[in-house]
Amino acid sequence: MVEVHLTGVFPRSEKLIAATRAAVRGNLPKAEVDSVLKHDIDVLVQLQRDSRLDSFVDGQINWQDLFRPFSQLLSGIDPGSLTRWFDNNSFYRKPIIVEKVTLESNDFQQYFRSDLLGKGSHKKAILPGPFTFAHLSENRAYSSLPDLISDLGRALGAIVAALQERGYEYFQFNEPSICAPGRTKAELEITKHAYEACAHGISGKSIIQTYFGDASQVIETLLDYPVDAIGIDFYATSIDSLKEYDFNKVLGCGCVDGRNSLLESPKELTTFVSRVRESLEPVDIHLTPNCDLDFLPEAVAEKKVRLLGETKMLVA
Amino acid sequence: MSGKLFPVEEIGSLPKAPWLLNYLRNADVGPSGFEHLSKWSKISGFENESETRAILAKPKEAAKQARLRELASIFTIRYLESAGLDYVYDGEENRIEMYEHPVRNSGGFEFYGHVRSFDSRYYRKAACVSKVAFRQAYHLDEFLLVKQHAKRQVKVPITGPYTIAEWSFNEYYQKRRAADYNDLRKLKFEAKRDFVMDVAKQIIQPNLKALVDAGAEWIQVDEPALTTKPDEVPFFVDAYNECTAGIPCKLSVHICFSDYQLLYPHILGLKNCSQLALEFANRDDSKRSAYDQLNLLNEFGDKREVGLGVADVHVDDIESPELIKNRIEYASKILGDPARIYVNPDCGLRTRSWDVAYAKLTNIVKGAELARHSIS
Numbered sequence: 001m002v003e004v005h006l007t008g009v010f011p012r013s014e015k016l017i018a019a020t021r022a023a024v025r026g027n028l029p030k031a032e033v034d035s036v037l038k039h040d041i042d043v044l045v046q047l048q049r050d051s052r053l054d055s056f057v058d059g060q061i062n063w064q065d066l067f068r069p070f071s072q073l074l075s076g077i078d079p080g081s082l083t084r085w086f087d088n089n090s091f092y093r094k095p096i097i098v099e100k101v102t103l104e105s106n107d108f109q110q111y112f113r114s115d116l117l118g119k120g121s122h123k124k125a126i127l128p129g130p131f132t133f134a135h136l137s138e139n140r141a142y143s144s145l146p147d148l149i150s151d152l153g154r155a156l157g158a159i160v161a162a163l164q165e166r167g168y169e170y171f172q173f174n175e176p177s178i179c180a181p182g183r184t185k186a187e188l189e190i191t192k193h194a195y196e197a198c199a200h201g202i203s204g205k206s207i208i209q210t211y212f213g214d215a216s217q218v219i220e221t222l223l224d225y226p227v228d229a230i231g232i233d234f235y236a237t238s239i240d241s242l243k244e245y246d247f248n249k250v251l252g253c254g255c256v257d258g259r260n261s262l263l264e265s266p267k268e269l270t271t272f273v274s275r276v277r278e279s280l281e282p283v284d285i286h287l288t289p290n291c292d293l294d295f296l297p298e299a300v301a302e303k304k305v306r307l308l309g310e311t312k313m314l315v316a
Numbered sequence: 317m318s319g320k321l322f323p324v325e326e327i328g329s330l331p332k333a334p335w336l337l338n339y340l341r342n343a344d345v346g347p348s349g350f351e352h353l354s355k356w357s358k359i360s361g362f363e364n365e366s367e368t369r370a371i372l373a374k375p376k377e378a379a380k381q382a383r384l385r386e387l388a389s390i391f392t393i394r395y396l397e398s399a400g401l402d403y404v405y406d407g408e409e410n411r412i413e414m415y416e417h418p419v420r421n422s423g424g425f426e427f428y429g430h431v432r433s434f435d436s437r438y439y440r441k442a443a444c445v446s447k448v449a450f451r452q453a454y455h456l457d458e459f460l461l462v463k464q465h466a467k468r469q470v471k472v473p474i475t476g477p478y479t480i481a482e483w484s485f486n487e488y489y490q491k492r493r494a495a496d497y498n499d500l501r502k503l504k505f506e507a508k509r510d511f512v513m514d515v516a517k518q519i520i521q522p523n524l525k526a527l528v529d530a531g532a533e534w535i536q537v538d539e540p541a542l543t544t545k546p547d548e549v550p551f552f553v554d555a556y557n558e559c560t561a562g563i564p565c566k567l568s569v570h571i572c573f574s575d576y577q578l579l580y581p582h583i584l585g586l587k588n589c590s591q592l593a594l595e596f597a598n599r600d601d602s603k604r605s606a607y608d609q610l611n612l613l614n615e616f617g618d619k620r621e622v623g624l625g626v627a628d629v630h631v632d633d634i635e636s637p638e639l640i641k642n643r644i645e646y647a648s649k650i651l652g653d654p655a656r657i658y659v660n661p662d663c664g665l666r667t668r669s670w671d672v673a674y675a676k677l678t679n680i681v682k683g684a685e686l687a688r689h690s691i692s
Contacts, residue, residue, distance in 0.1 A: 014429055020436040064435045082434055087545045089483055091434035235500045255500065261428060261443040261485035268494075296485075297429025297441070 002273065002285045003054035004312045007172060007209055007231060007254065008126060008292030009066075010059030011301050016040050037062055041116045047302060051309025054286075055124035055170045058113040065092035066128050066174060067136070069111040074155050075104035080138055086176060086212045088259070088295060095137040101151045103158040114166045122170060122204075125163050127156055129173035129208060130194040131187065136177060146190035153194025160198055169204030172231070176291075178222070179213025179236070188221050195225050207231055207252060211291040216241035223248055233290040234272075235259070239279050251282035254290030256308055261300045266311040273315055287311060321654055321692055322644055322684040323402040325471055325623060327570060327593060328538065328664025329414065330395070330407030330673060335372055336388040340381070345372045353391075356670060360394035385410045389458065390465050399674055400681035403471040403534070406462050408664070414475045414538060415483050416440055422519045423449030425484065443485035444511060448518045453526030463531055471534040472527055476569070477516035477559060478552040482541040486511045509551050516555035524563045534566040536593065540663075543574035553585045560588040568593055568623065572663045576609050580616045593623025595662035597643065598630055604646040611650060622651065625662035626683065627676045632668065634675045640683020645690060654691050659684045 012020070019036045022028035044059045063069055065085070071077045076099040082091040109115065117123050130152040134145055142148040160171055177183075178191070199206040208222060209231035215222070216237055222230050223245060231252025232242070255272050256264055269287070277285060287308060293301035335349035350369065357365035368387045371380045389406035396404040411417040419425045419442045426445045430438035459472050490507035520537075527535055537560075542552055560567050568591035571579070576594065583592075592613075600606035610622065626643045627635050640659070648654040659680055665673035 011431065017430050017436075017438050021438075024436055084544075089541065089544070090432055093434075235504055238499050238501050240499075257500075257504075260487070260490065260504070262487040262490050272500075294432055297431055300428050 001316045002253075002287050002312060004051070004287045004308050005053060005055050005124060005170070005252075006048070006057045006059075006293070006305065007211075007252070007288045007290075008060070008174070008258070009063060009294035010044055010057070010061060010292075011294050011296055011298040012061055013040050013043070013298045016061070038116065041113055045116060045118055045121075047305050049118070049121075051305050052312060053305075053309065055122040056117045057124045057126060058116060060111075060126060063111065067095045067133065068093060070128070070133075071095060073103065073105050073108070073111070073159065074101050075099065076101040076141060077137075083136075090295070092136075095133070097137050097139045097141045097148060099141050101141075101148070101155050103155050106162065108159070108162055108166065112163055112166065112168070114163075114168065123166075123168045124170035124172060125160075125168045126172045126174065126209075127159065129175035129178070129191075130156060130198065131183075131191040132175045132177040134187075135180075135183075146186055149187060149190050149194050150197075153191075153197040156194075157198035157200070161201055164201070164203065170207065171199065171202050171204065172207040172209050173198070173227075174209050174211075176210065176212045178208075178218055179210050179215050183218070188218070192221075192225050195227060199227050205229060205250075207250075207286075209252060209254075210237075211254060212236055214241065219245050229286060231286070231288060234276075235290050239276055242280055245280075247280045247282040249282065250284045250286055251276065251280060252286045252288050254288050256287075256289040256304050258289040258291040258293045258301075258304070259295045261296055263300075263303055263307060266307055266314050269307070269311040270314045273311070287315070320402065321688045322657055322659050324400065324677075324681050324684050325403040325593070325658050325660045326396055326401055326405050326407075327536075327623065327625075327660040327662075328408065328473055329411070329666040330392055330409070330664065331666050331668065331670060332409055333388050333391060335368075336384060336409065339372060339376060339384055342376055352670065356391065356395060359674075360391070360398040362391050362394045364390060386461055389461050393462060393466050395670075395674065396677070397466070397468050399677035401677065402468060403658075404462075404466055404468045405471060405473060406458065407666075408473065410458060414473075414540075415480065416442075418454055418475050418480060418519065418523075419484065421452055421454035423451045424488065424518075441483065441485065444481075444488050446488050448488075448511075448514050450519055450522040453523050455523060456526050456530055459527055459532060460530055469533070471536055471568075472532050473536045473538055473570070474520070474523060474527075476537040476539040476542075476552070477512050477520050477555040478548070479539050479541040480515050480519070481508065481512040482544055482548075484511075489514070505547070508548060509554075512548075512551045512555045513558060516559035520555075521559035521563075524559060528563055528565050532565055534568070535563075536568045536570050538570045540570075540572050540574075542571050543576075543578040546578040549579060549582045550585075553582050556589070557585070557587050563588060566590055568621070570623065570663075571595075572625070573598075576612055580612055580618075584616055584618060589620065591621035591623055591658065592618075593625070593658070593660060595625040597625050597635065597662050598628040600628075600643070604643060607643060607647050607650065610647055613651065619656070621656045621658060622647070623658045623660045626659055627661040627680055629661050629663045629665050629668065629676075632672050634672070635679055635683070637679050637682035637686055640680055641686035641690065644684065644687035648687075648691060654687075
């Protein structure tokens, strides 16, 4: 049996898109947008239940991008200008680090909707990883990037602790930048320490999710980090390039493409998972999308979740 | 090359006339819509204000809608001409936008819904579900109208094959390569090449031919997505050469908000491209360092014309004629040949107001004139 999990932002429904657009134009009260938003999360939770997923996410449906909530939850961060999100036709607001980063707010409820995930479910929280957070920010406050990575690790650790109290068990740290060229040894070393700070107290599962880049360039380092699982985007990394490493962790097998509407066949995915298992011999496999499903229209993303569930049954 | 130094060219879309938008949406044109029509008719010398006003004053009629669209095009041509541009078009007033327009008018695509651009802004993204196909020359009527009414030279913008493929989901070409499923990275990469090439051959080439047959003398291929995936720049070069081979008119490529280093050396392989129109102004500083990227052309021996972006299209600040002149002079020194320089805004001005766009355009024209006097 493999576990199946979602790994990122889930797209908004057409109804919610229309509602948020109307709200931006001042034509719809916030309460009505919130009502549609809650409905979207309810539908997503039911979808995950129907598809027998092993953890439930809220889809981060009200997040504007991976970093925006943290300009409210953490001190010292302002949202900056629109910047291309890797090699996508989508954009995020570059965080501007204006002063020392620390936990500022305990208002987690608006961004981590554990209240909507259902009693008894295994709740999963998704956060930016400290390396990516630092690399994709404009640093105006710290004398070095490693110092910023270190403080972000501590601040994220404080959030993780608070979320554990709210019942979260799975914690995924998104690290797309860690696969990109330009990383330094000092940054990778301090990032390991940052994970000791932010993942140390996790009693459930901790996951570093890599995507949009070739993980083979950094996998040796990541396998030494204090986390339980490493997620790999197999649309950016070949199986063969990972063969030489002893995969001593759970492998997040990102083989459902969040950036293409083509629906994968559960049968082919099953073959692919078998190949990964035979070639890399990881501790275990989590079957996942390779990235957020937010690059797809909601109707397509829903189908992708359902086929993840179908594949789980086939693999079993 | 043009006989005049620093000719000013349009580069892309303008905001849609508010009275046209309201009419098409069945909304009240309102006093502000009529004021807009009146104001810009006076400034631009638009000769059809009365006819336009008469259509707008009555309830919407299907028969009149097509005529109103034509009038909006003529209105915008006059706007650009009165700003003093040497090469004009119609601001793409009647295109949905640069991606959706060609895709909706071509075969092989299907729209499933919206995807996010940023924050709460979304766009409709199509999936390529079958072999792409030419359905109609989707800019032909538009071009014929512009050609009939323009008093200046005309340049036709058309979205390029790479951008159409990059901004679409690729189902058909990936499914065709299902045998490669064991290496997902390779599968996706090669399927993308197939997709880009087919868009070039099946859609762009017949559109270019239709425009040239109708008398187009200059066509600009827009490729804003070109450097999104650096490994794929060679796809564009092959696709561009495929669709422009034997096309007997001036051809140029517009690229913006990109890292131009990623283009070289691949882009030297473009065989039928006499100009690269590039954006610089939005990233410029007091040292003119944005324009230092022109050294890339020297470094690689690229002797093509440059469409020099001298006005930032994302801010309302109006660049002074002196600043424009300074940017042109700086670029001239780097390239060493002022005759290779055309002048334009960084990109289309569609996100600016009509007032701001006009002020920017007129100052570009004034700045080019100052530079012309200074250098010649």
